[in-house]
Amino acid sequence: AQRVTQPEKLLSVFKGAPVELKCNYSYSGSPELFWYVQYSRQRLQLLLRHISRESIKGFTADLNKGETSFHLKKPFAQEEDSAMYYCALSGGYQKVTFGTGTKLQVIP
Amino acid sequence: DSGVTQTPKHLITATGQRVTLRCSPRSGDLSVYWYQQSLDQGLQFLIQYYNGEERAKGNILERFSAQQFPDLHSELNLSSLELGDSALYFCASSGWWGTGANVLTFGAGSRLTVL
Numbered sequence: 001a002q003r004v005t006q007p008e009k010l011l012s013v014f015k016g017a018p019v020e021l022k023c024n025y026s027y028s029g030s031p032e033l034f035w036y037v038q039y040s041r042q043r044l045q046l047l048l049r050h051i052s053r054e055s056i057k058g059f060t061a062d063l064n065k066g067e068t069s070f071h072l073k074k075p076f077a078q079e080e081d082s083a084m085y086y087c088a089l090s091g092g093y094q095k096v097t098f099g100t101g102t103k104l105q106v107i108p
Numbered sequence: 109d110s111g112v113t114q115t116p117k118h119l120i121t122a123t124g125q126r127v128t129l130r131c132s133p134r135s136g137d138l139s140v141y142w143y144q145q146s147l148d149q150g151l152q153f154l155i156q157y158y159n160g161e162e163r164a165k166g167n168i169l170e171r172f173s174a175q176q177f178p179d180l181h182s183e184l185n186l187s188s189l190e191l192g193d194s195a196l197y198f199c200a201s202s203g204w205w206g207t208g209a210n211v212l213t214f215g216a217g218s219r220l221t222v223l
Contacts, residue, residue, distance in 0.1 A: 006150075032210055044151075044198065044214040088153060089209040095164035096141065096202075100150030 002027045002091045005054045006099035013077045020073040021102050023061075023087030031062055033070040034088040036098070037092070044086065047072075077106045112215035114223050126187040129218045133180055133201030139163070140182040141202070141212060142174055146195040155181055157180045188219070196223045 003026040005009060013019055019097060035047040048056045050063040050070060061072045087099040113132040121127055131138050151223035153166035157176035171189075178181040180181075185196040186193060196219050 026152075036212075036213070043216055044200075044212075046211055049211065093210075094208060095153065095156060096200075096212060097153055097166075098151035100144070 002031065002095070002097045003088050004087050004089050004097050004099035006081055006085075006087055006102050008102045009100070010103045010105065011108060012105045015079055016076050019062070019072075019077045019104065019106075021070050021082065021104065022045075023070045023072065023099060025068050025087075025089045026068065027068075027089060027091050029091060030035070030065075033089040034090070035059070035070075036086045036088055038084040038086070047085070056108040071076050077104075079108055081105050082106045111197055112201050113148070114197075114215035114218050116218055117216065118219045118221075120223065121189060122190055122223055123191060125189050125222075126185065126222065129184040129186070129187065129197050129199075129220075131182045131184070131199030131201075131215060133199075134213045137201035137203055137213070138180065139202045140176055141200040142168075142182070143198040143200065144150075144195045144197050145198060145217070149195075151198065154184070173222050182188070189222045191222050194220055196220075 005024045009065050033050040036044050037047040038044045059074045063070050084103050086101045090096045115130045128158045138159045141156045143171045149211050154162040154168040154173050160176050171187050198217045199215045211212045
């Protein structure tokens with residue numbers, strides 16, 4: 001079975017502070033990990049995926065297979081980063097499992 | 109609009125009733141996914157179809173059923189509705205190979221309210 005855990009429902013940080021949104025997963029094979037974001041009044045959309053190894057809007061995420069984690073990080077939070085963030089895992093047969101989401105609130 | 113289209117946007121109905129939610133995938137995408145988003149529950153995977161065939165099943169109730177038609181649009185049928193079925197139902201689609209596989213494009217969702 002595949003499972004994604006996001007331990008924080010809400011994360012509040014001040015503008016300019018570092019951000020780390022935690023994501024842990026459980027999967028017996030080699031998963032593909034993603035972060036999706038939902039800004040207010042917008043659709044859920046892909047932020048980044050681990051195989052791309054890229055930085056999007058200043059966010060990065062590294063897959064740590066030893067710790068089965070895929071935490072999302074940004075060195076300096078901006079107000080426009082306030083949104084709902086979902087970690088997702090794709091295992092076999094393209095099934096995509098999402099975590100419960102973390103609401104990021106950036107305080108001006 | 110070549111994105112994922114869901115209808116209706118809002119639906120209010122009574123307990124015991126049956127509703128059908130419709131989804132048109134992004135042009136060229138063969139996979140369709142259905143998710144339920146309830147308060148504090150995050151996105152719960154319901155079911156996935158690929159080119160008309162069921163590919164994966166999640167925590168979908170027996171009262172719920174879905175199908176994907178030859179033109180690739182999908183419908184989610186919810187019957188014997190209960191108050192707890194009130195939620196936002198999302199449809200998403202994905203490509204079937206290469207970098208597009210497993211990357212979901214979401215619709216705006218259908219908000220179901222059961223009274």
